[in-house]
Amino acid sequence: MIEKMKFLSITGPKEDIDRVIDTYLSKYEIHLENALSELKTVKDLRPYIETNPYKDTYQRAQELAKLLPEYNSEEIKKTDVSIESAAKSIEDIGSQVEELTASQTELQDKIEALNQSLEKVFPFTGLNYDLSSILHFKYIKFRFGRILHEYYNKFESYVYDTIDTVLYKCREDEEYVWLVYFVPETVSNQIDAIYSSMHFERFFVPDEYKGTPSDAIHSLRDKISVLETQQNAIKSKLSMILETRREELLSALNRLETFSTNFNVRKLAACTKQNINTFYIICGWMSYRDANAFQKEISDDEKTFCIVEDDHSNIMSAPPTKLLNPRLFQPFELFIKMYGLPAYNEIDPTILIGITYSFLFGFMFGDVGQGLCLLFGGFLLFRLKKASLAAIISCCGFFSTIFGFLFGSIFGFEDVIHAVWLRPMEHMTNLPFIGNLNTVFVASITIGMGIILLTMILNIINSVRTHDRERTFFDTNGAAGLVFYASLVVTIVLYMTGNPIPATALLFLMFGLPLLVIFFKEPLTALLEKKAEIITEGKGMFVIQGLFELFEVLLSYFSNTLSFVRVGAFAISHAAMMEVVLMLSGAEAGNPNWAGVIFGNLFVCLMEGLIVGIQVLRLEYYELFSRFYRGTGRAFKPYGKKN
Template identity: 50%
Template sequence: MIVKMKFLSISGPRTDIDRMCQVYLSRHEMQLENAIAELKTTENLIPFAEVNPYREPLNKAEEFIGLLEDGKVEPDLTMDQDAMIGMIRDLNHQYLELTERRERLKKHAEELREKLNVLEPFRPLEVNLHDVMGYRYMRVRFGRINVDYYRRLEKYLYEDLKAVFLEGVRNENYVYGCYFVANTDAGKTDAIFHSLHFEKIPLSKEYIGTPAQACESLQQDIEHDGEQIESVDRAIAELIQSHAAQLLGAQRRLEELANNFDVRKMAARMEDDENKEDYYIICGWMGEDDVEAFLKETEKDDKVLVVVEEDREKYFGEPPTKLENPRFFKPFEMFIQMYGMPAHNEMDPTIFVALTYTFIFGAMFGDLGQGFCLFAIGGILYLPKKINLAGIISVAGLFSMLFGVLYGSVFGFEDVIPALWLHPVSAMTNLPFIGQLNTVFVVAIAFGMGLNLLVMIFQIVNAFRAHDTENAWFSNNGVAGLLFYGFLVLTIVLYMTGHKVPGNIMLAVFLGIPILIFLFKEPLANLVKRNHKKIEGGKVMFLVQGFFELFETLLSYFSNTLSYVRIGAFAVSHAAIMEVVLMLAGAQEGTPNWIVLVIGNIVVCGLEGLVVGIQVLRLEYYEMFSRFYKGSGREFKPFNSHKKR
């Protein structure tokens, strides 16, 4: 059902806007419109230019709540506005001090890791770093050399080199180490090593002992910093947890205050020079019941003036659409939102979609056992989380169970329970002119014909609501189309059941006249509206174009009806696939392989259930919605929609 909307304007002293929002407006759902853009006839309107003072503390509160440990804590709602903001400010000050300390520790630990990474390749060297760095008559160079160049050094130059090279760590690319050379030979030796692409790695003079001892000292310092970081993290967690109740209460209250303050974004100010007062104006859409309750609440408040614009939708655009359906059908609103919200003068197809979708799904996927699995899994996901798709799957599972009883199918077994109706694979029907045809196909086509007639009636209702004469009377989905298709269906049903079909005169009247109406629907609509409009492009072009459109219309009737064959096709294919699963599991031999049977049912239930769900949605959108539904409305979005969460 679509809630009827009314447009209203709310005004009062500028200083009273927060009280009005908190006391009255926050209790009702209202979609705000830009007052300056909407109230074009009102002069001297200016926007609010105030920064929301509650957003920053609210963001901080949400940040702190994100750090809370899992666990139910009752929010503290006793604090006033100043106490909440003061608490968050003090908490943030302590939090920043701790996080700053943690960052300093992390930075120091990272510096130590970098030093350790530099020193690690020299760990095997048995030299005192502090001593060798202070040699007076000898120089030491730490670094690395490519493995290939080191081999050359060993093979050709080592004997003539007046230096000693101590090797540290060697990997596939480099040899790390250091060489000692006397001051007098340092220049020549450095040049040789430079020619061999020796890369110097400077080490700090602060190290004490051997590289291995220095690495151990660095590792201990890193571990100590890690312990300090963990200590700070615990302090932060304890600090936040000690204020959990206050933070949750502050978040709830600040969220209300922030959203109420944001009303100013859509509101306007109006200055009264004579009385030297400043007023606010808020306008937007509200449901009829909310309007009635809102007027009753504010009728004795002198500071709040409410004006309801009864005829606003006729002159200033379309109202938003708010759907309100019983809880059982609520999840199916998701399909409507995916296609497009109905306009305010369209019918809400939610209940129709819920009934047809689940019924067709059950017919295509009829199995008592697998249907129960869908029902149970969907229900388990929907009840706590309110996931719409899970709710749809659960309801669809109920209809799968229903058709499973009608088909006599339980996890593919057709001999456990008797079929109350038929077995899809084996049931056949004799039809005149056609011969034997699967019964489910016949029923599916008949069901599709009935649905086509029903959606045509919906289209006529929608067209009359929109005062669309052409589509109501003369279109292929209007009254003319209903007569044509209805008579055609009646004729086919009479012929297939062995009854006498209508005579040639009736066929000519009920089939010929609607065809002519389809062809000349535009001139006929102009005639009814008394709109003497000339035919664009001339009469010949009009007839040629009309002929092709007529051919397309007749073809769409045929293809649209045949599309429903897929209902029977999937019902038969599901039964056939389960026969294959049972055959692979060896069920026909007496003792089935239960592992194969379970896996087969899971695969069929998952994959085929997904395919059937998509195919039914295709039938809804392309075969039904295309005949009666536009979905051109806009969704109702109240400013205080956060309260629904």
């Protein structure tokens, strides 16, 4: 169902807009519209051009709130703190946090610099010599670096003994050898070239260490430890400040959020000058219940006025759609929103899809045991996660359980309980002109015919509401299509029940006339709407196009009806799959492998349940919705919600 809406225009002195928004509108759900667009007939309307003074402070408050440990937006509670006090609190807390954060950042930069130095020195821990002395050699050049194992072995075997150099291996890993080599200053260029040819990768060690590399590493680690201690102390102080002022911060955040949001209403409001005073105008949609409560509340307010526009034809914007369904059917709104919300004056198909989806799923997946698993499993998942899909699964499981009793199947076993109705794989029906046909196929086609007739009626209702005469009277899913298809259904029923004479008479009387109406729907619509040109294209082209369209109509009636055969096919398929599971697990031989039975049931439940769910959704969208549902509505997006 779609909740009925009223269009309200709220006005008052310009300087009073914040009070009205905070006092009244924040209590009710109102879908705001742009007043400049809606009130085009009002003279001298101007937009608000003020900037939001609370925006930056509110953003700062949000950033501070995120620093709180275990912060949850639901923790924010409404308080009576003034907007000035809220802004001062955020400024005070922000300055404290900013000072501590700056100190923390400075310490972190120093720690990162020391870590980089540590990384440069660590590979040379095997060098047991004073670094400072090496870095100040006068006549001997030194090079710190690394070389791949492959080239190091070649260098040591073929080159090292032939050149003037001293090499000291410091450390090695799976890929590299870390080393230091020394050369006389006079031949350093030639020796460096030889090392480079061996893919030597040089590292530059800063001149800031005393003692051996091991001593330097210990010194660096001690410095890092001291800085980390200072950093932890700052973190503790920051946490203490935030925790001590937690309630103050959250109260200020709430107040700033309210005023920042309220100020944004100005984007959709308008101003108009009357005599010497300037008034604001706010327009929007409210439900009947909220609109009545709001009017009652402002009845004693001398500064606030409200005008209700009951005639929606005088309003530029279409009413938004707010679904209002029983709790049992609310999860099925998921499928509606996936397809598109209904327009305000359109039929809401939520209850229809809830009933038909669950019913068809149960028919195609009839099993008491597996149905109960879906029922309780979906229910528990819904209670834990509040997922709409879980609630839909639970509803489908309920109907699967019912059809399980009708089919006499429990976890695939058909000898445990008696079939209240029939066994899907065994029961046959003798039909005139056709012969024996599985009963579930007959039932599924009958159900499909009933659903198609129902959707045609819903299409006529929707078309009447939108004043679409062509779709109301002459469309394939309108009155002409309903008469044709209903007559065809009645004719088939009469033939199948052994009444050929009235069936033939009905066929001759009702078969041709509706098809002629559908064939001439365009000129008939033009005639009904009193248009000057009845046939826009040439008569020959009109006839050819009409014949092709009529053939497509007849073909679509036939294919859409046969599409429901899949309902019976899946019912038989489910029974056949469970029969295979029991056969493979040895249940038919009287000595079942219970692990195989459980695994087989689980596999069928998950795989076929998914496939059946998709197939039923396909039937809903293509065989039901395509006949009557437009889905052109826009969602109701309230500015404020009730306390």
